[in-house]
Amino acid sequence: MRVTANMSAENSLYNIQQGRAKLDRLQELTASGANVNRPSDDPINTRLLLDIGDKLKAGAQYSSNIQKTSTWQQFTYTALTGMSDAVRLAKKLVSSIVNGSSDPTERQSAHDQLVALKQQMVDMGNTQMGDQYLFGGANNTKPFNYSVTASPYYAGDETQQNIEVGANSPIKMNVLGNQVLAADEALATPYGTVNVLKTFDDLIAAVGDSTNPSNVANIKTASIALSDGAQQINNAISDVAARLSRLDNAGKMNASIKNTLETVYSNTQNVDYAKLAVDMNQQKLAFDASLSATAKLSQMSLLDYLK
């Protein structure tokens, strides 16, 4: 084939351009540290990376859901423990005057203590997180009131709220106040059937006060109901503890999935600097050589030898 100086020049330019393009790509990889800088770099892996990115975003949201739900459950746990303590104190008090008392002062004192304990129960039942009532269901009104002394004790509603802690993996968020404190008014009774608040009212009436005598039979009946109520609250505590444990598990699994996904992501996306450095050196050498060869050869001409 006949070769002209212009052909050599064209070839040199083409090859220098190719070399530059390769160096440029290596430079981009080194500078960004990422294998895929735009979808066309690697369309198939782009798909994978995007998918992982979506999953990581979803995971971050679930993690936030888990954390917030966890806080809610811990609040609930604390409130329920408070109720349980109040019931325990009430039981102790009742056992001391289970046969009634003829002393008006003692009767009045027991009466006052029980009223205070009931108020404590109601306060616990009205616990708020932010502006939401923990035990109020979904209608955002105060679920319990001191002044209420007859059914319905519960002013909330019976909506069970759910939160997603994983894709299509809901967990119960709230404990319904009536199931804990006024179970005979509830549609569902997972913890027991005792109306704890009514029991308190019954006890307060049965114990009597400075002017009214005690009703021993009623004290006994109410005292049995109070024991059942204590069990009912403990059942609710167990339920919340189980939720906390499930949240903990979900959190750990979420973190582990995140870890795995991030490993896959970085395996795909992060460049191998050692390999890049070697490639870069090779390419630099080749590029140097092509520049040098072009410079030397393109200067040669017959003109230099013609006089």
Added chain:
Amino acid sequence: MGLSAAMEIGKNGLNIYRVATEVTGENIANVNTPGYSRQRVILETAPPTTANGFPLGTGVHIATVERYYDSLLQQQMVNAHTTQGYDTTKSTVLQQIEPSFNEVAQDGLGAAVSNFYASWQDLTLNPAGSAERQAVLSRAQILVDNFNSVSKSLNDSIATQNASLVPQTQDINQILGNIAQLNGQIKTTELVSGNANETRDQRDQLVRDLSQKIGITYTENSDGTTDIKLGANNLVVGSTAGLLSLVPNGSISDVYVTQAGGGAAAILVPQPSTGQLGATLALRDTIIPGYLAKVDTLAMTIANQVNTQHKLGFDLNGLAGINFFDPAATNAATMAINPLLTSTKQIAASGSALLAADSSNALTIAKQQNALTMLGGTATFNSYFDGLVSQIGLDVRASKTTLAQDEAFTKQLTSLRESNSGVSLDEELTNLVKYQRSYQASAKLISTATDMMDIVIGMVR
């Protein structure tokens, strides 16, 4: 015959080697002219005489000055240029579109979709919270902005492609006019005297330029002219040229053709599908609208799904939910938050009119993110969009690869053409030396003949 014949041969030689040097000079001068084909002097012996009793030539004679030209190579280059023109335009435009979908940075439309649904998840934790409600509205606004912006950049690309048809057709028309004009010159020149080499080179170069813009076929006629056809339409016949024109059709333009030799402009059927013009039309009519349609589908499906579910819920005032997104919107460009949704209280998170703090409707909307809604129930919103990004990535990569192959192929053909028709300075310099020596020898012949003449005259004295 006598000494004067020898002098005559010498004089002839001087003339001819002067011409040969001129041709070499022309070659050297045009060493870098695009499309120039090197020329050579074809020498032959002048007609012989038998004046001496035997036949002997009367010196040298220039048969012709011809150019090195390979018509098969020209044909291949025309085809290669058409393909390269198409792929160059496609690749360039696609690479301009790609950044709109560069989700690798985890930031963009896909992220906006994720964040929008995440804000509904947050709302399930505190359905009556005004901060959470505001977050839903803000995320929705960002989502809408993203859809609007991607749609705008795609629509702008379509408009740019349409606008670029004007300079492209003008370019083509100008080249057609030039080819027709050169055809006329070649025909006239060659009727009078030999080859119109330079003019032919210019025309062939124009044919190659034209082929890059639009896929044409051409015929070389015996009278030196070249006819150009686009499909069945005559664009150049002899020294008359047709032209392409643009006629608006709605928001875009159709390409019309006026045949060489006159007649009315008629719509080009089919519309060009090759060369730069073909690529521009394909991008305008098929490729970019294809992406746009997918973005529109995604935008409208999200809007409809959210609207449908939102209307089933109840807002903070216990009223039934209204459309969350503007129901009048028909595509990603017009997508907007419902103008009637002015307060965060109107977000229908609750599943019951009586329960302000219920989260069931918010949860149902949040769950839409993981539902297989797209592509006939096989893809979530995110995976549908990821698929679109991946497809654009594939398209860009494919067009880059094809273009690299085209460039290598064209380069190979250019090398072949250069090998055949290109000027080699070394060769020309050698020729120059050769012709110079021959010129010197011819001069020597004349001076020798003069000396001999002197001898003869001296004898007479």
